[in-house]
Amino acid sequence: MKLGLRLLQERAKSDSFWWPYIANLPETFTVPIFFPGEDIKNLQYAPILHQVNKRCRFLLEFEKEVQQKLHTVPLVDHPFYGQDVNSSSLGWAMSAASSRAFRLHGEVPMLLPLIDMCNHSFNPNARIVQERSVNSLDMSVKVLAEKKIKQNEAITLNYGCYPNDFFLLDYGFVITQNPYDQVELSYDGALLDAASMAAGVSSPNFSAPAKWQQDILSQLNLHGEGAVLKVSLGGPDVVDGRLLAALRVLLADDPEAVHKHDLNTLMSLDVQVPLGPTVEASALRTVLALCAIALQHFHTKIMDDQAILGGGPPLITQLAVQFRLQKKFTIVDVMQNISRRIKMLS
Structure with a gap:
């Protein structure tokens, strides 16, 4: 400020x-x-x-x-x-x-006339280079081309790999097909119980985990005093690693098998079936159910949003509808990814 x-x-x-x-x-x-x-x-x-x-x-x-x-x-x-x-x-x-x-080199924010006219792209054709510290009298900031830029082509910079929340709140625009967009959820035993019921997965451990499961949840910072309960779906990881590890642990009934793996393994979607195909399928079906519940939190459907946008609404309405539509697309992308993984297990 x-x-x-x-x-x-x-x-x-x-x-x-x-x-x-x-x-x-x-x-x-x-x-x-x-x-x-x-x-x-x-x-x-x-x-x-x-x-x-x-x-x-x-x-x-x-x-x-x-x-x-x-x-x-x-x-x-x-x-x-x-x-x-x-x-x-x-x-x-x-x-x-x-x-x-x-913010260059993590220092105080600064306004850069002309440079701030460059638009955002995840595949920019230029980058900012700061020469010397901001405390130096001969500090300079330059924009260097990363590739050949055609005449009349816009010069673009990467503002950062962020979800659409960041871009809308701070910049006032929404990126379609943003690979870094995410949907936030609150890690909650009641929510997981509802998701497991919807997925046809029976487990009493979501709302009442065993002591050994509580210990691992504490290591994931999802249990105990000071726990950070915000988790997410979408983005490069597809499923928040802490959420995935928690589901795997809570659906497992063999503590020795779980303790054979470190947290990084349990948190990785790329590590296939660390606790066996049955636990993995149950965990992934629960993620699918969480996605379905997240979609239900929106009052409109994808087709409704597309119809509104097709009608040429005012710019602000367009931004608001585009924002929520991209969140829904993010959830759908996660569901498609998880569905493919479940099929591979069968």
């Missing part, structure tokens, strides 16, 4: 050196904090709704804090030259910084 405040300060300064750059920044951004209420609902995905609400609450609270501090500041000392600083302008500043700033 420090960078955003500096941006607001320079925008308020009539003779700012950076005014030509600031004047060309978008007046509005397509990030969810600016979505109308109906389009926030259209996202239909609890994790991103939580993040949107969190950011909106922050802006409202920060507005009060800023206005309280500026209330008694004389105009001559006013850091924003008397201009009102409210949640709307703070939201603009935060969005401008998040959508255009770069």
Whole structure:
């Protein structure tokens, strides 16, 4: 937010050196904090709704804090030259910084005029090179071509290998067929019980694991104090390794067989049937059931979303519907992948 405040300060300064750059920044951004209420609902995905609400609450609270501090500041000392600083302008500043700033070598975020006009691609034709530290007076940043770029071809950079939550929240766009998109789930015994019933897998261990199973779940940080219960489906791993290992362990009834394998083996989908085909098939069927449950959390079907997009909705509605549609496609991709693996076991 420090960078955003500096941006607001320079925008308020009539003779700012950076005014030509600031004047060309978008007046509005397509990030969810600016979505109308109906389009926030259209996202239909609890994790991103939580993040949107969190950011909106922050802006409202920060507005009060800023206005309280500026209330008694004389105009001559006013850091924003008397201009009102409210949640709307703070939201603009935060969005401008998040959508255009770069972190090079893990250092503080910085705005790079012209360079920030490059769009994103997972297969970029250029990359950013920073020469010398930000503390150096002769520090420079360059964009170097990675391949031959044709005339009038867009210069692209890789913003990072992230799910669509990140791109929509910080940049205001959604990537179709994003190989890094994921669907978050909460690791919960009741959810696993429901999934196992739907999959026709009988196991009392999901909600009441044995002591040796609890010990392994603790190592996976899925049990005990301080456990991190967020797991995911999709992305390069297809199934969150911790979730997969937990299912394998909970469906096994031979602790000696389980203890023959390290956690990395139990967490890997590429390691075939570490605990035998019966346990593996049950674990994969449970994953399929979790996918089906995750799909049911959306209020609309894939065909409904495609019909809405085909009707040419407003841009913000299009983004919201495209976001939830890609989440559904991610789940379907996982289901197809897991189904193929189950067939290979039979």
